[in-house]
Amino acid sequence: MTDTPTALVTGGSRGIGAATARHLAARGYRVAVNYFSNRAAADQVVKEITADGGSAFAVRGDVRDDDEAAELVRRAAEGGRLDVLVCNAAAAHFTPTPLRDLPWEDFRGKVTDELAAVYPLTQHALAVMSGQGYGQIVYVSSLLAEGPSAPGMIAHGTAKAALNTFAQFVACEAGPLGVNVNVVSPGYVRTEASAGIPAEVQRRIAERTPLGRVAEPDDVARAIGLLVGSDAGFVTGTVLRVDGGAGASRM
Numbered sequence: 182m183t184d185t186p187t188a189l190v191t192g193g194s195r196g197i198g199a200a201t202a203r204h205l206a207a208r209g210y211r212v213a214v215n216y217f218s219n220r221a222a223a224d225q226v227v228k229e230i231t232a233d234g235g236s237a238f239a240v241r242g243d244v245r246d247d248d249e250a251a252e253l254v255r256r257a258a259e260g261g262r263l264d265v266l267v268c269n270a271a272a273a274h275f276t277p278t279p280l281r282d283l284p285w286e287d288f289r290g291k292v293t294d295e296l297a298a299v300y301p302l303t304q305h306a307l308a309v310m311s312g313q314g315y316g317q318i319v320y321v322s323s324l325l326a327e328g329p330s331a332p333g334m335i336a337h338g339t340a341k342a343a344l345n346t347f348a349q350f351v352a353c354e355a356g357p358l359g360v361n362v363n364v365v366s367p368g369y370v371r372t373e374a375s376a377g378i379p380a381e382v383q384r385r386i387a388e389r390t391p392l393g394r395v396a397e398p399d400d401v402a403r404a405i406g407l408l409v410g411s412d413a414g415f416v417t418g419t420v421l422r423v424d425g426g427a428g429a430s431r432m
């Protein structure tokens with residue numbers, strides 16, 4: 182068995198996941214960089230990590246598929262251990278749409294995909310982690326889980342609220358197995374997924390944010406870093422806002 186702690190980062194090829202893969206690799210983790218369709222982006226992340234002296238490999242898989250999730254976990258744990266699972270993949274695509282224009286099928290698809298992106302992976306990772314008696318899982322949620330802070334986000338916010346509640350239940354089941362389970366909850370983060378948000382809206386978000394700017398993927402990666410490793414050994418069932426104070430502000 183390898184002495185090097187191992188992390189699986191879903192959606193590690195771009196955005197928040199890529200930043201998290203780089204951050205965990207810099208912290209000494211051997212990182213399985215999961216991607217779905219963009220092999221070149223995943224290879225680039227692996228290349229950057231390796232160039233910096235870290236250890237990483239790309240692994241394709243649709244996190245929503247039970248068999249592919251099982252294979253992802255198997256590949257990540259090939260060295261004999263799985264220390265960290267970061268469920269980050271943006272597998273549930275959507276266009277911001279208000280309730281009046283959002284067919285039930287689209288709403289259902291969004292919520293189902295969001296949960297499908299974590300459910301089988303959590304089961305397979307917990308099977309490995311419970312066997313070894315340790316492990317840490319971090320889910321990437323959204324400040325929208327707390328309620329509407331932008332128009333047209335009813336499906337996304339409801340899906341992420343379900344994810345937050347799911348994580349609390351997993352934390353209670355996983356604690357006795359020696360596994361910590363936590364959530365990071367970013368506000369707006371500058372990634373390809375959010376690039377369509379108009380500059381004017383980004384500026385207004387920054388103005389409403391006590392720390393005076395929107396988040397970069399590295400801000401979220403470093404917060405995920407707070408929730409893994411021995412310093413987070415007694416932290417489980419928490420939701421950590423990564424929003425520059427936007428969720429606390431009423432101004």
Ligand SMILES: NC(=O)c1ccc[n+]([C@@H]2O[C@H](COP(=O)([O-])OP(=O)(O)OC[C@H]3O[C@@H](n4cnc5c(N)ncnc54)[C@H](OP(=O)(O)O)[C@@H]3O)[C@@H](O)[C@H]2O)c1
Binds near residue numbers: 192197216243374375
């Ligand atoms: N950006 C924001 O403002 C923001 C705010 C709060 C929360 N979040 C959350 O942060 C997470 C990451 O978002 P992001 O903005 O970093 O997204 P992004 O830049 O669009 O990256 C999405 C990542 O997810 C992967 N992916 C998509 N479908 C997948 C599937 N079925 N199976 C496996 N991987 C899949 C993509 O892989 P490929 O490269 O292969 O396509 C890519 O690596 C999401 O959960 C999102 O809801 C984002």
